[in-house]
Amino acid sequence: MTKKLLFQFDTDPTPSVFDVVVGYDGGADHITGYGNVTPDNVGAYVDGTIYTRGGSEKKSTAIFVGGGDMAAGEAVYDAVQKRFFGPFRVSTMLDSNGSNTTAAAGVALAVKALGGDVKGKRAVILAGTGPVGMRSAAMLGKEGATVAIVGRALDKAQKAADNIEKRFGVKVEAVEAKSGDDRAKAVSGANLVFSAGAIGLELLAEDVWKSEASIEIVVDYNAQPPLGIGGIDAMDKAKERHGKLALGALGLGGLKLKLHRTLIGKLFEAADQSFDADEIYALAKEMA
Known part of the structure; x- marks a missing residue:
């Protein structure tokens, strides 16, 4: 069975422990975190996620962008999206500082x-x-x-x-x-x-x-x-x-955690999903 791999791109020096725990609770089989991620260095990380699996296996790789600074997270998230093309993409989520x-x-x-x-x-x-x-x-x-x-x-x-x-x-x-x-x-x-x-x-x-x-x-x-x-x-x-x-x-907080976990699970349902504020709020309204 293909392992569900979540790659955590954190704008802080050290990836968030909170996000790692919720990531596992949301269904990831393995989480790899990178700190000090910027728009300038994220490209190589993204390449590793999009060129390694194909077909139905691609949906089992996903990216989570976090960190304490939402502006920095948005910049990284945008850089991730720009790296994708055609079928070379994976599902992504932005939740810097748990803000979304x-x-x-x-x-x-x-x-x-x-x-x-x-x-x-x-x-x-x-x-x-x-x-x-x-x-x-x-x-x-x-x-x-x-x-x-x-x-x-x-x-x-x-x-x-x-x-x-x-x-x-x-x-x-x-x-x-x-x-x-x-x-x-x-x-x-x-x-x-x-x-x-x-x-x-x-x-x-x-x-x-x-x-x-x-x-x-x-x-x-x-x-x-x-x-x-x-x-x-x-x-x-x-x-x-x-x-x-x-x-x-x-x-x-109960809904916040349930929402976060549910979104992690949804990352692995398809390879082309993007969860930012609008998508996350829409799901929150369904779950509230």
Whole structure:
């Protein structure tokens, strides 16, 4: 029986242990990881995957692009795709920093909790300039929500908004918020509030969101206390709090992991599949 081989191209110096474990749990028979992968050196790695197997065996080779930097991962992923031609290709997946699967799980569960339709609703993403925040903004925007990403510096937030529009064709508002008071103003009138900040920083106090009548759901991607949104629990899964719904990192984590594993399995179903944000989010919605 042909072994299912997964080649992990990581933009960080050392390939992610998390991605290796999930890769095996997703059905790979063997995983080979390479660190410090760049668009300049990835070509030789890709050649090794596309010239060694043919026919029905080719689907048993796949590529996973990861690492902590989504911009770097996107550049490598694009370089991989450009290396393919004709039948000389294998299935690929991009999930730098877990951004695609994490954002897809969070947005899919939030949209489901709100009845499956967020068209015209206002979504605000605190600390939205990072990979998970930017992917969440794009997915919400494509669902028809009006989206704002909040950052400490307006130029960085605007750069992130511009990148989202260029990559996904979705217009996103950039908002500067340097303090808790600024963030409270930013979520005024919002229907959905996401927190995608770094570990160890509360971005929104419980008193702020519980008293904002417009807010229908709060979503926090941080599992380690203090959480980004005060007054919720990491295990919350559309739990009602103060008349609103709360979704915590561990509450959405089950879908994130199941989604990641399922995608690994799908890589080996055919030799020409590509899983980036759009494809991953579509599957998340089916699984939510």
